[in-house]
Amino acid sequence: MTGFALLTATQQPAPTPPDQRERFYALLPELLASDPRAVALLADIGAGYVDAGPAVADRVINVGIREQLLVSAAGGLALTGMRPIVHTFAPFLVERPYEQVKLDLGHQDVGALLVSAGASYDMAGAGETHFGPRDVAxxxxxDGWTVHVPGHADEAQAQLRAALPGDDRVYVRLSGASNARPYGTGPGMTVLRRGNRGTVVAVGPLADRTLAAVEDLDVTVLYAPTVRPFDAATLRSTLSEPDVVLVEPYLAGTSVRRVAEALPxxxxxxxxxxVGTAELRRYGSPADHDAAHGLDADGIRRSVTRFLS
Structure with a gap:
């Protein structure tokens, strides 16, 4: 057979991990059907992808491009005993309606399940308006937020199902990036490997590239699909040398204070x-932004090696 190369099993390209956002849209009707208190609130984003069906269609509300109203409506519905599932892109869900998140949910002491998409720069071509690296910070x-950063669609699905029945405030940060397989759903950290020269905490979708970056380094790697509450107990119990590296897919240094609180x-x-604070004014691709912020495997390796040496 001229011109063809038969791939062996070890040469076959790795399957593409399922998309977290698509999994959420497919799961949403099931979540609504499973709990009569559940109500989905959208701000146009995702409205064309949710096939709710007649049984729960009256509990899918699209407020249009009005993100402050989106969160305020969630607060009002929560006061009546409903369980709002609120969805849009990260900067429109946390940054733009920050006052409503603070007052209409926090000050009123009611709960909601906030589900973002886009992560820090999934929509690189849309530019700074659609970048969301400041959300967790x-x-x-x-006060009182649980924050999940799943690294795989299976983890996101489990976290969403677990978060729905409560009345607390939960944020699930969906990303277009993914690990090849799920490592754990939290809330605690998972030990991916043990070493003696320090500890690296890989958050959500950065686990695979972090493991590749430190492959031949003598370090412990912990996986965190949930960052709030921060799992201080696992960090302390697995600590060898008191050197800790956080690899987070949002604003650099966001969890540094949590490490200090874990090791007083x-x-x-x-x-x-x-993600650094400097604005990158060339749109590029998510991979370009990863490299620019040192969040590709090569960049992580350089930073970890320099720090530990």
Whole structure:
């Protein structure tokens, strides 16, 4: 057979992991059907992808491109006993309606399940208006939030199902990036490997590239699909050398304070890797932004090696 190369099993391209956002849209009707209190609130984003069906269609509300109203309506519905599932892109869900998140949910002490898409720069071609690296840091200024950062669609699905029955405030940060397989759904960290020269905490979709970056380094790697509450107990119990590297897919240094709070009696060093504050004015692709922020495997390796040496 001229011109053809038969791929062996080991040469076959790896299957593409399922998309987290698509999984959420497919799961949403099931979530609504499973709980009569559940109501989905959209701001145009996703409205064309949700096939709710007649049984739950009256509990899918599209408020249009009005993100402050989106969150305020969630607060009002929560006051009546409903369980709002609120969805749009990350900067439109946390940054633009921050006052409503603070007052209409937090100050009124009601719960909602906020589900974002787009992560830090999934929609690179849309530019700064659609970039959301500050979301977790902003929620850190408020009380009582659980924050999930799934690294695989299976993890996101499990976290969404677990979060629906409650009345607390939960944020699920969906990303277009993904690990090849699920590592755990939280809330605690999972030990991916053990070492003696320090600890690297890989958050959500950055686990695979972090493992590749430190493949031949003598370090412990912890996987965190849930970042709030921060799993201090696992960090402490697996600590070898008191050197900790955080690899987070949002604003660099967001969880540095949490490490300090976890190790108040241990002299330690901590390096927070993540998205920098400098605005990158060339749109590029998500991979270009990863490289520019040092969040590709090569960049993570350079930073970890420099820090530990």
């Amino acid at each position: 902003l929620l850190d200024t408020l 009696d241990v002299r330690h060093r901590v390096l927070g890797l993540g």
